[in-house]
Amino acid sequence: MPVADEDADEDNPYLRNPPTDFEPVEALTEAEAERQVDQLRAAVREHDRRYYVESEPVIADRTYDALFARLRDLEEEFDLSHPDSPTRSVGGEPIEEFETVEHVAPMLSIDQSGDVEDVREFAGRVQREVGDVRYVCEPKFDGVSMEFVYDEGSLERAVTRGDGREGDDVTRNARTIGSVPQHLHGDHPDFLAVRGEVYMPKDAFQEHNRERIERGEDPFANPRNATAGTIRQLDPSIVADRPLAVFYFDVLEASELEDTHREELERFPEFGLRVNDRVEVVDDIDDAIDYRDRLLEARDDLDYEIDGVVIKVDDRDAREELGQTARHDRWAFAYKFPARAEVTPIADVAVQVGRTGRLTPVALLEPVDVGGVTVSRASLHNPEEIAAKNVNIGDTVRVQRAGDVIPYVEEVVEKGSEGHYEMPDTCPVCDSPVERDGPMAFCTGGLGCDAQLRRSIEYYAGDDGLDLEGLGEKSVRQLVDAGLLDSVADLYELAYEDLTELDGWGETSAENLLAEIEASREPPLPDFVSALGIPRVGPTTARELAREFGTFEALREAAEDDPDRLEGVDDVGDTVAETIHEFFTSEANAEVVDDVLEHVSPQAVEIDTGDELAGLTFVFTGSLEGMTRGEAQDLVETRGANATGSVSGNTDYLVAGENPGRTKRDDAEADDVPILDEDEFRALLEERGIDLE
Known part of the structure; x- marks a missing residue:
């Protein structure tokens, strides 16, 4: 029998305008805690559905976080954990290996072709065997196909497709994906096994790759590889940190079946199962072919990878009559896009x-x-x-x-x-020896190599350097080719007449660039260190080095003579320390740096200007309104505190702005670290005598 929809409880105070000022956990009786846990679970599930399926959240992220944290606190205090609780979505301890399990129904492949005549042949066979039918047309996702099994509404297991008959049980990983409901909503069947496609949205993939590169990790080649590599991680917490999502597109088996596939898909959102909004029902194969052509045109605008469309017979009885081969269902056909x-x-x-x-x-x-x-x-x-x-x-x-x-x-x-x-064996540009570092090869010429020089000037003037507007890749190449730039230092020797004689340079653009360069003669130390383009040293590491050493002279001296000192700096390990040492001890690099310093005076960093926050350790997450996170970190550190990148038992406060990272919040909750919003952070500073005005 269908399970009653607990989410529809109008008496649940956490569904609309929920309170977040809770009684202390210790003040509740066990019965009161159980009641509140039931209400919070139902509310969090409903808010998840509205966020992931409907894309219409009714509460703010901060309120959701408060409800989630309260639920976790109660479950831990009263030992009320449950496998399908929303709190199970944050990962857990790593496992040694995946268990292989059999699917409740075969997950067969789909017959496919990129030839329109093959599509018409498929439709002709369908018409001959079952008569005229309607078709459901769906995007053919380029992700990882999985089986999701719900028993009495609770997620029992999630299994990779494997060989179609059995696959790997990755349930603990699937629970960390926001669009995988732990418990179904609405009037759902007692038993439901559905097929879904796990994928990584394109924009999230690009952002995730950017973060990997900033951490010095290799980027993924494409979203599908990223998804496949993620879903089979043995550590669920890694999966929780990666931006996966799911579309559900088929019923494998259910205690109650609809008459048509269209009706099944229409009910999926009622259960909390996310359906793609490009699905269409068409009357004949010509309309299906037209659907494919329209989707091909829209392909590049989608935020997920597809490589064709799937055309399915809508009527379930007709499907049963058409049957299946050993490899694929005879009621479905994939009309592929031209290969890229x-x-x-x-x-x-x-x-x-x-x-x-x-x-x-x-x-x-x-x-x-x-x-x-x-x-x-x-x-x-x-x-x-x-x-x-x-x-x-x-x-x-x-x-x-x-x-x-x-x-x-x-x-x-x-x-x-x-x-x-x-x-x-030698650099094709400067003829310096080539050295190997694992699978990579490097020119040893440093900034004395013309190719590295041009890119170093681009980096020096770019966003991660001194941000000299008007000096991009094209203009740097033009200036180098014209013989005006033989080194980074030559930027400061450019003359008005030199620029205005070049194609595309007018009086205004020349004056603007020279003004930008002039304003960069006294750069903040962190910006200057980053602008040098030291391998493995980006803006964050440059800021940590500047804080530690205060002046460029002190940093350079340590890098040249005592590289072990560098390893005590946040974000600097032995590999990065050795890279910094090699950069500063290179004769070619030293000559370039010395030339630049004849024109530039990096401004020392003020260190330890107060002790109001002495002994405290802060971690920041999310975006703050009144200051950047970097400014907030600088603020607390100049008042005697430490600002670190991850939460531990030694952290005193986690400051959470808008759109905070869930991992840091979870770690803070696990270690009982107080979480402050921006107003509470400002109040703390004022209590300590720090005036922000």
Whole structure:
């Protein structure tokens, strides 16, 4: 029988305008705690549904966090934890391996083709066997297909597709995904097994990759690889930190079945199961083909990867009559999009030199169309990948665009050469020796290498450097090619006449750039350290180094003579310390830095200007309205406190602004660390005698 919808309880105080000023946990009886836990679970589930399925939240994020924290506190204090509680969505202890389990119903593949005649043949067979039918058309997601099983409304297990008959039980990981309800809503069946596609939204994928790169980790090649690698992590807390989502698109088995697939999909949102908004029901195969063509045109505007459309017979009785083969259902067909990959020969290989000296081999291709873009070069990544793919000049290769953006050589289709391409022993730009670091190759020429010089000037003037407006990649290249810039220091020797004689430079643009350069002669120390482009030292690490040493002279002296001192700085380990040491002890780099210092005076950082917060440790998360997080960190540190990047038992306060990270909040709750909003943080500062005005 259907389970009553506990979320519809009008007496639940946490559904509309919920209070967040709770009685102390210890003041509640066990019966009162149980009652409040039931109400909070129901409310959190409903708010999750409104947020993830309806995209219409009715409470603020901060209020939701307060309800969630209260639920967790009560469950822990009164030992009321439950497998399908929303609090189980934050991960847990790592596991050693996944258990292999059998699906409740086979998860078969779909017959597919990119040829429209094959689609019409499919429709003709359907018409001959069951007569005229309507079709449900859906995007064919390029993610990871999984089975989600609900018993009495509670998530019992989530299993990867595997071989279609059995897969890996990844339930603990699936519980951490926001769009996977722990408990179904509404008038749901007693038993329901559904098929869904786990994916990583494109924008979230790009943001996640950016964060990985900032941490010094390798980025994922595309959203599907990121999703597949994430869902099979043995540590659920890692999965919880990654931006996965789910679309549900089929019933595998249920105690109650609808007559049509359309009716099933219409009911999914009532249960809290998220359905894609591009699904359409059509009357015939011509309309289905038109749907595919329209979706192909819209493909690049979607925030998820698709590689075609799926055309399904709507009527369930007709499906049963059509049946299945050993490999696929006979009532569904995938009409694929043209592949975003083409085959072309490699005409030559060039080696790019990056800002840090990293050598990147680039295949120069006979021009080829890839996903509607003419591609004439593609990355070969690094020497190890070249060897693994056995790729060389003259080979015919398959080219793809990672995330539809960066062209790369996927594989050799036909060998036209002997062996694989060998990286040069010396830099192709400055002829300095090339050194290997694992799979990577680096030029040892430092800032004395012209290629590194140009990119170093771009970085010096860029967002992570001194942010000199009007000095981007194009203008730097123009100035270098004109012989006006032979070093970073030459920026400060540029003259008005030099600029106005160049194409595209007028009086105003020349005056503006010179004013920007003049204003950069006394940069803040953190900005200057970051602008130097020291490998592995971005803005955050530069700020920590500036705080630690106060002046550029002190930092440089430590880097040259006592690199062990660097390892005591936040964000600096032995690898980063050694990299900083190598940068400053390079003769070529030292000469460039000295030349720049003839024109620039980095401003010392004020350290320990007060002790009002002495002995305290703060962690910040989310965005603050009255100041940036960096400014807040600087503020507390100049008053004697520590500002760290992660919560531990030694943390005194977590300051949570808008859209705070869930991991830090969870860690704070686990370690009983007080969580302050921005107003409470300001109040604390005022209590300690710190005037923010």
